[in-house]
Amino acid sequence: MGITRRIFMLTGATVGGGLLLGVGGVGAHLLTHNRVGVQRDANQSDNAEHINMWLRITPDNKIVVVNPHTDMGQGSATGLMQIVADELDADWSQMQVESAPAEQAYSNGKVFEGFMREMVTPPQWASTLLENGFYRMGDLMKMQMTGGSSAVRFTGMDAMRKASAATRQMLISAAAAQLDVSKDSLSTNMGSVVHTESGQSLTYGELAASAATMESPKKVALKSPDQYQYVGKPVERIDVPGKVFANQDYGIDAEVPNMQYAAIAASGVFGAQVKSIDNLDEIKAARGVSDVMIVPDGVAVVADNPWRAEQAARTVKFTNESHANDTLSTESLVEGQRKALAGELTNGMSTGAPADIEATVKAEYFVPYLAHASLEPMSATVWQQDGKLHVIAGVQNPLGAKVRAAKEAGLERDDVIFHSRQMGGGFGRRVAFSMSGDEPLNWLVQAVRVAVDTGKPVKTTWSRETDTRNDVYRPMVLARFEGALADDGKPSVWRSRSYGKEMNIKAVAPPYDIPNISVDYADHPHPVPTGFWRSVEHSQHGFFVESFIDELAAEAGVDPLQYRLSLLDDNSPAAKVLQKAAEMSGWRNGADDQGRVMGVAMVHSFGSTIAQVVEASMTPAGPKAHRVWCAVDCGIAVNPQAVEAQVQGSVNFALSAALHGKCDLKDGGVVQSNFHDYRIVGMADAPRIEVELLALGSPVGGVGEIGVPPLAPALCNALAVLDGGRRRALPLV
Amino acid sequence: MIKLNVNGIEHSLDIEPEMPLLWALREETALRGTKFGCGLGLCGACTVHIDGAPVRSCSYPVSAAVGKEINTIESIGTEETPHAIQQAWIKHQVPQCGYCQSGMQMAAVALLNENPQPTDDDIDNAMTNLCRCGTYDRVRAAIKSAAKELA
Numbered sequence: 001m002g003i004t005r006r007i008f009m010l011t012g013a014t015v016g017g018g019l020l021l022g023v024g025g026v027g028a029h030l031l032t033h034n035r036v037g038v039q040r041d042a043n044q045s046d047n048a049e050h051i052n053m054w055l056r057i058t059p060d061n062k063i064v065v066v067n068p069h070t071d072m073g074q075g076s077a078t079g080l081m082q083i084v085a086d087e088l089d090a091d092w093s094q095m096q097v098e099s100a101p102a103e104q105a106y107s108n109g110k111v112f113e114g115f116m117r118e119m120v121t122p123p124q125w126a127s128t129l130l131e132n133g134f135y136r137m138g139d140l141m142k143m144q145m146t147g148g149s150s151a152v153r154f155t156g157m158d159a160m161r162k163a164s165a166a167t168r169q170m171l172i173s174a175a176a177a178q179l180d181v182s183k184d185s186l187s188t189n190m191g192s193v194v195h196t197e198s199g200q201s202l203t204y205g206e207l208a209a210s211a212a213t214m215e216s217p218k219k220v221a222l223k224s225p226d227q228y229q230y231v232g233k234p235v236e237r238i239d240v241p242g243k244v245f246a247n248q249d250y251g252i253d254a255e256v257p258n259m260q261y262a263a264i265a266a267s268g269v270f271g272a273q274v275k276s277i278d279n280l281d282e283i284k285a286a287r288g289v290s291d292v293m294i295v296p297d298g299v300a301v302v303a304d305n306p307w308r309a310e311q312a313a314r315t316v317k318f319t320n321e322s323h324a325n326d327t328l329s330t331e332s333l334v335e336g337q338r339k340a341l342a343g344e345l346t347n348g349m350s351t352g353a354p355a356d357i358e359a360t361v362k363a364e365y366f367v368p369y370l371a372h373a374s375l376e377p378m379s380a381t382v383w384q385q386d387g388k389l390h391v392i393a394g395v396q397n398p399l400g401a402k403v404r405a406a407k408e409a410g411l412e413r414d415d416v417i418f419h420s421r422q423m424g425g426g427f428g429r430r431v432a433f434s435m436s437g438d439e440p441l442n443w444l445v446q447a448v449r450v451a452v453d454t455g456k457p458v459k460t461t462w463s464r465e466t467d468t469r470n471d472v473y474r475p476m477v478l479a480r481f482e483g484a485l486a487d488d489g490k491p492s493v494w495r496s497r498s499y500g501k502e503m504n505i506k507a508v509a510p511p512y513d514i515p516n517i518s519v520d521y522a523d524h525p526h527p528v529p530t531g532f533w534r535s536v537e538h539s540q541h542g543f544f545v546e547s548f549i550d551e552l553a554a555e556a557g558v559d560p561l562q563y564r565l566s567l568l569d570d571n572s573p574a575a576k577v578l579q580k581a582a583e584m585s586g587w588r589n590g591a592d593d594q595g596r597v598m599g600v601a602m603v604h605s606f607g608s609t610i611a612q613v614v615e616a617s618m619t620p621a622g623p624k625a626h627r628v629w630c631a632v633d634c635g636i637a638v639n640p641q642a643v644e645a646q647v648q649g650s651v652n653f654a655l656s657a658a659l660h661g662k663c664d665l666k667d668g669g670v671v672q673s674n675f676h677d678y679r680i681v682g683m684a685d686a687p688r689i690e691v692e693l694l695a696l697g698s699p700v701g702g703v704g705e706i707g708v709p710p711l712a713p714a715l716c717n718a719l720a721v722l723d724g725g726r727r728r729a730l731p732l733v
Numbered sequence: 734m735i736k737l738n739v740n741g742i743e744h745s746l747d748i749e750p751e752m753p754l755l756w757a758l759r760e761e762t763a764l765r766g767t768k769f770g771c772g773l774g775l776c777g778a779c780t781v782h783i784d785g786a787p788v789r790s791c792s793y794p795v796s797a798a799v800g801k802e803i804n805t806i807e808s809i810g811t812e813e814t815p816h817a818i819q820q821a822w823i824k825h826q827v828p829q830c831g832y833c834q835s836g837m838q839m840a841a842v843a844l845l846n847e848n849p850q851p852t853d854d855d856i857d858n859a860m861t862n863l864c865r866c867g868t869y870d871r872v873r874a875a876i877k878s879a880a881k882e883l884a
Contacts, residue, residue, distance in 0.1 A: 243831025424832030652867025
């Protein structure tokens with residue numbers, strides 16, 4: 001059964017017919033950058049059905065959300081459907097979703113715009129001009145990204161919501177023309193335009209073709225939250241059944257005719273290339289092996305079965321070129337960071353007169369490099385057919401991956417057909433871009449190389465060991481903190497210095513009312529490849545900042561929860577989530593009779609605010625987190641049960657890092673290799689996690705990453721209550 | 734030739750006796766619901782049943798499976814006729830990326846077959862599969878819910 005279905009899925013774009021509506025900025029925005037025409041072409045669908053970039057309406061009255069985001073388990077497709085259904089007055093049963101093609105016409109400027117607006121606030125007059133600019137930037141950057149917790153808050157609540165409201169207006173205009181009545185006499189309900197006076201109604205499907213010819217309104221009214229029928233309700237995710245019944249294809253499940261399999265023997269030293277293969281004949285003699293070749297960062301072995309390929313790859317003997325990284329070790333890297341922190345620094349943020357005040361509390365913090373360890377190892381299937389290069393893979397940026405594959409193969413972008421698949425976890429690993437310039441698609445590059453050089457259809461899959469040792473890692477960071485207390489016990493000064501330049505300096509600064517703050521960083525690169533890792537810079541700096549504020553509270557002799565509240569506006573989301581987490585947990589600053597202690601942390605990230613209380617104890621096997629209470633302000637939670645799932649999952653993701661996560665460097669490569677030495681928490685170690693979502697009227701924020709940053713500091717703060725010991729370096733075990 | 738009985742169907746395969754069962758299932762019988770995660774039996778994404786017991790097929794040579802009944806996720810239930818575990822998995826919206834979930838469900842089905850009313854400790858001891866998305870709270874709730882349904 002598998003073969004027929006899987007091969008069938010390769011035969012072309014999945015898109016049937018349907019109405020595509022204009023660029024995302026339909027509505028109260030300029031429309032000079034309208035791409036409907038190219039999008040219709042890219043989508044190969046009936047022009048009549050394409051109303052805009054984000055949705056089609058088919059003649060049989062289906063509303064198809066064209067989703068530019070890919071799924072790695074975050075479930076945002078369902079949230080986007082909820083948003084569109086509400087703004088369109090649709091019936092849930094007519095809602096469908098499909099993946100946007102990996103085409104330039106579907107680059108997603110909305111996401112880029114969202115990130116930029118988060119970091120810089122443009123004046124209002126510039127906003128509409130900027131929107132078009134962002135689309136152009138999105139184009140230039142080949143951005144069709146899923147990451148930064150962006151799908152629902154940017155693509156959904158901004159672009160798709162406006163586009164859907166505009167579509168509803170166009171459907172009304174079409175109905176008014178068809179029924180020869182005024183637009184004011186019409187209303188929409190459950191997928192139809194209704195003329196109450198005459199009792200006539202027309203379905204959206206019946207109106208789609210003429211609606212697509214209507215001019216998009218320049219201004220649209222958006223629904224208010226009290227009018228929502230779908231947004232804010234717990235909806236079953238549309239991606240769940242396929243995963244439960246195991247008929248969801250992941251990148252690694254690809255199958256094409258005559259497919260061969262490649263495994264990789266990595267060079268083992270970051271940046272070092274293999275110079276020669278020393279036992280070629282021996283490897284080629286192994287059963288099923290057809291090709292052995294040098295590829296970027298290693299050697300590829302091609303065989304007729306993935307296990308045979310991997311077995312043979314493990315016997316490859318090769319010689320590397322010598323490389324500056326040959327002697328790289330954790331010790332040398334820590335030493336390098338320590339020296340950098342003592343050298344010239346860049347000021348990221350400064351308030352008051354921090355230099356004039358003598359510090360009385362000083363601490364050095366450290367977090368190691370971390371691998372992503374998505375459960376599906378990196379895998380891509382590549383073949384040439386009819387003059388095109390085809391790629392099957394699960395990525396967080398299909399358009400970026402397509403462009404990268406084309407570059408590696410020496411082809412034009414449009415000579416690559418990218419077939420996007422479900423990802424078995426992403427967490428930032430499968431993006432197409434890094435701030436460091438390191439190549440996160442190193443695995444895809446190898447897969448393309450193998451297929452092009454052999455001329456065969458080849459699935460290249462990394463072993464777990466290759467995956468762990470060839471990642472783009474969460475950066476290791478050493479940081480120093482200094483503070484002093486005023487007479488009232490509140491911080492009078494906060495100084496920090498840390499290694500590495502972060503994208504968002506807000507993540508590095510304390511979110512508290514402190515009069516004298518200085519945040520400095522050593523603007524130096526990492527010799528180890530680095531990339532985005534779930535929650536990005538918040539993963540390190542959330543730990544540092546929320547640990548050090550706890551140290552200051554302890555120095556002041558004040559309950560750490562009350563201490564934080566004393567440094568916040570009572571009505572701020574930060575204060576509200578802290579109060580809620582305290583209430584949920586029955587907060588106590590001390591051990592109970594079973595030796596269980598509590599710690600708290602609060603972090604703003606991705607437009608949301610979260611507080612966590614961790615209840616922990618010390619066991620013979622090390623620290624144990626028993627329960628975690630999470631209070632979240634993410635504005636309107638579009639699909640509350642999916643938000644809860646993301647926060648629960650993030651807690652376990654962060655707990656693995658806090659307890660066990662580290663990638664040590666030795667002789668230029670990573671020491672850890674598989675789940676025995678790069679441990680992930682299992683059922684027995686996972687805490688019970690409760691999540692409450694607050695309705696504070698805040699703008700919609702991201703939720704896929706926010707649960708990660710507070711966990712480690714809350715856990716370490718709890719353990720400090722137990723024994724007075726400050727855990728300033730991770731992992732704990 | 735290696736003879737394997739997979740989901741009630743006999744297969745005669747020209748493969749090495751030491752080939753792990755996982756790769757025989759995925760590549761020789763085209764049953765790709767069973768996943769590769771680590772290759773060392775650590776994560777459980779490759780869990781199948783052999784004579785009803787959960788086994789990590791990535792580290793289980795095909796030679797050891799000869800003459801036994803092998804069952805994969807594809808034999809547990811379908812959308813039309815779901816297993817109680819699968820119904821509970823949907824009710825509790827367990828999967829995130831879903832990659833570990835065939836193995837996770839195979840472990841859960843084996844647990845309930847052996848122990849229809851597992852305690853939290855029983856669940857901790859039996860469910861040693863790893864989920865990188867961290868769905869454990871919901872896995873636990875779904876197992877309890879399925880146990881209630883089957884009682």
